[in-house]
């Protein structure tokens with residue numbers, strides 16, 4: 410079936426075609442930060458839109474919000490991040506390099522944070538120098554709010570978007586007059602000062618999350634947990650991920666975060682092995698209870714059916730946009746032999762493809778420019794499109810294949826006579842002649858066909 414992309418091939422394609430660049434590359438870059446280029450921002454937006462559509466727009470029990478990145482620092486005391494969001498770290502006394510102590514003793518699970526696995530390794534893997542004792546290193550980025558840099562003005566860049574939802578639970582409930590079960594969804598940047606970022610955009614220091622906190626009555630939590638595991642797994646398949654590359658795994662007891670009753674992960678078969686795309690946790694009533702305690706505010710829900718005040722349980726599907734971006738690219742990547750030449754093709758789902766339609770005049774001949782421009786004007790009102798007239802038509806098809814453009818429209822010399830153009834499909838390479846007045850309808854029919 411499809412050819413697996415290596416991380417190297419992917420990094421090269423992403424740079425060459427303007428999907429992802431190293432952050433501040435002209436200054437040598439900065440570890441764990443990446444920039445999304447012209448096509449990358451389109452793909453990323455499409456992933457976020459597909460998620461928002463599925464979890465907010467198409468449901469009547471989930472609403473959206475967008476909280477600030479910097480929050481009152483007490484939030485992180487209540488959430489436990491100030492005390493427990495840390496990795497054990499060792500420094501080399503010779504070369505000054507820093508390592509995660511648990512990474513030196515073996516594989517680091519994608520979700521591993523906290524006190525687990527103190528290192529027994531005493532020598533630097535780089536230079537053989539002596540290592541310090543493991544120390545806990547908090548992963549939150551610290552900053553100062555206001556003009557004075559003192560302890561009272563310390564604040565943090567949020568390490569997850571979730572807490573912005575918990576602190577707004579009462580606000581949203583009052584404003585929407587919704588009943589349980591009620592979900593609040595949010596997409597936004599989060600920051601973790603990972604000691605060892607890596608695997609391209611898989612583990613970043615600045616990344617984007619798509620999270621839902623789904624508040625339910627205690628006792629119904631396990632049933633809703635199953636609902637969300639199925640719902641989220643199916644979302645990946647609907648967006649074209651190949652079934653053999655996606656799986657759901659229930660975490661073992663010892664892998665669970667301190668707040669979780671049970672957690673499932675949707676995992677993808679990355680080049681470096683099965684790794685987490687999304688975690689779906691049962692966070693119980695931990696967060697609302699902690700925030701009620703630290704804020705002194707009432708965060709209970711009045712259940713009209715039973716006349717009781719309850720603290721809702723929370724099911725949390727939490728996905729990382731950047732690693733989804735990487736997974737969708739790897740999954741779509743394919744190479745095939747076409748007449749002795751290698752055709753690189755991204756078989757991206759049409760909803761995700763950065764460009765939906767490319768308009769290509771057969772040549773740069775003057776006569777073709779006006780009709781080609783007119784066709785482009787027709788198309789670009791409806792879809793993200795591109796006009797390309799550089800190099801041979803064969804090369805331009807390849808360029809569009811390589812970034813996953815589902816449809817190309819070619820304007821040729823016959824167009825001047827018959828007022829028709831050719832639609833060429835990415836996957837089948839089939840071509841069909843369509844009159845210009847019917848072009849938009851013909852493209853729409855193909856883009857909406859699943």
Ligand SMILES: [Zn+2]
Pocket residue numbers: 501502503504505506533534535536537538
């Ligand atoms: Zn060293």
